[in-house]
Amino acid sequence: MNKKIFLILWGNPDFYQTLVFLSKYLDKEGYNVYLFRKAPDKYNDLSKNLSFGKSCKIIKFNTYLKKKNFFFNFLNLIFFSFFCLKKYLKIKPKNIIFFNYNALYCQFLFYFFKKKGDNFIYHNFDFNISKNLKSYKEKLNSKIEFFLSGFSDFYIFPTFERAKIFNKYTNKSIKFFYEFKNCFPRNYKPIVSKKLFSKYRNFVSKKKKIICHLGSIGPSHNIKQIILSAKYINNNFLIIIGGISLGNYVEYLEEIIDKNNLNKKILLLKNIDRDIWFEILSNSNLGLCFYENHNLSHRHMAGTSQKFNNYLLFKKPMLVNDNVDFKKFKKKHDIFNLVKSDDPMSIAKNITSLINDKRRYNKIKKNMMNSFNNELNFEFQFFNSYKKILTC
Template sequence: MKKIFLIIWADPKFYQTLIFLSQKFSKNKFEVYIIFRNLTHFKDVIKKVNFGKNVKLLKSPNFLNSKFNLLNYIIFNFFIVIHLILKNPKNVIYFNKKALLNILFAKIFKKKTKFIYHNFDFDLLNSAKNLGERLLIRLEFYCSKKCNYLIFPSRERSKLFRKHSKNILSKYYYFMNCFPKKFIINNSIKFKKFLISNKLQSKKIICHLGSIGPNHFLEEIIESFKFINDKFILVIAGSSINRFGDYLKKKIEINNLKKKIYIIEDVSNNYWFEIVRKSHLGLCFYKQTSLSHKYMAGTSQKFNNYLLFNLPMIVNNSNDFIKFKKNEDIFEIVNPKMPKDIAKKIQYLLNDSNRYEEIKKNLSKAFNSELNFDKQFENSYKRFI
């Protein structure tokens, strides 16, 4: 049986593309090994994940407290090399830069192995805050040249990486973070109970899923609900960053919006999907604070969650979304800095049934033709593995 390594310095359960790739390779008769960072001391929101059959999870030893990340990272790299030697995989996929740096050691022992770098997020030198960050970025560029193939979440990001890394040796592909066509969702009734207990069954639900943090215009979204009538409620669901959820709850209380806006933190996968299924509209806003946030059209996880459930959405007016809309008319665009404009756009889309149904039709067509995992796999990994 052919062997393949999927390596990440993180918890693989939080990376849906990695999960779907593992399932796909397993289905294609690969013996899959996922090597990952030991994070057992962190809160585990996602309990169970199906990585597929013939998949072995190899958790790096963690002998030291989390404060000593450098030593644990060194152990992680030795752990990878040992398994590379013992198991001799034909293909190795590194996810993100801290896994990729291992190639400096792996190449010494594995000359004939095919190395792939699958990047979800990278930075450019001009965004580095200190010497350490600049060194990591330069190392990432250097190590990428030792890979046979490079994969990015969008064509635009792959072009930028090629330009700044000056890597003309590797072959480039892009792979948007889409769901498979036959994705199976487990039933949940937790959100139904939440709606019943709060007497919200008759309300139209607008949802914002994902990180609850300062880079998603959540303050402006909350402010917009001062201009929206009582037929609508907002559900903000996800993991709070640095207690940002608590800050938003205070803002909601101050603005007397407790009956219109609800924050649900640390939701499980099934609960998350139930919220999207019962929602009428999704919000997908990104402040242009990083390279990844500038290129989220088609690759954002919340974007693809809405797409999976055929849920019309409103996105921010970034150049990337504007350009994307020319080919795929599957959302409305708004200036997220203007709460009144957000309110108007929400009410327009949910009150105009013709436009709403047009977007739903376009969403279904886009998902079944191009914006699904199966098509993304066919355009990339299927060509070289």
């Protein structure tokens, strides 16, 4: 019985909770897990002390060319692909999971040495179709992705809606496409720090109702509108925005906060540790989960957004942007309220009304518990995807 499995990602796996949980789960199930990743650059690590399984072998590839431009990055990717190919020929795994577009270059090389019974799986966290892209480079990459994915045996996507769209650009039957939402395991026990209330004790009070927005601090998440909504809520509310800063966006948001005199209503925390992330969640009363209509993925975030599933894990009622995807999801899982997320006054009004409506608030919490236990958990997602396609 060959239970060797490769997980290949050209990037940092720490930021993909599904990959982390998958590696741990496979390791626990007796698979010999080999995780291939690009060696990390210096960065503030959101996922300190993250475990991918007791026996998981993490193989880091150190890039040869240190210049950061398209040409040198591509050459490093090619070197990485040959590096993985060498390991593939030596270790001979039966199952190989390629995460995201760049890993497909590895799959293309592997294909020429593929043996009968080898199982190639493409797990995509994010993609866009060519007609929605602006630059020639992005359009070319999109076309290459669809071509290279043709060598996959199975396909995994965070939502089946995205899978159906991707399928239109391939010649594969939809029966080879599966959904795997970014859910937490049922028995997941996060480590919660006590640093936040200690460091910001003059700012964060147990008496205040905390509204949080966690995740990337960058464009396309209506964060500016969230900040401006603080003008219309009373002083008993505190909005905490925490996560990984993208570029200089935090500085841009700080200017908005200062200009509108909202320093006592907004706490902006960039590049926070994972235990502080969970401390914020643990002490929050409400979560905000907004995605602007920026790309295909943002139009299909219901149930699979990482911040969405973090709120779900802690049973924190949430407000989400009012779009077709969330409306459709709400019919099955009534675990949030919809809001016009581009309107600060509407955000403020909905924050206040949901916090004050105890009946609705408690109903959402009860529904979240049922949805998490029955379907929106890692085990359920695994059973309906990888359980059906992994070979031994």
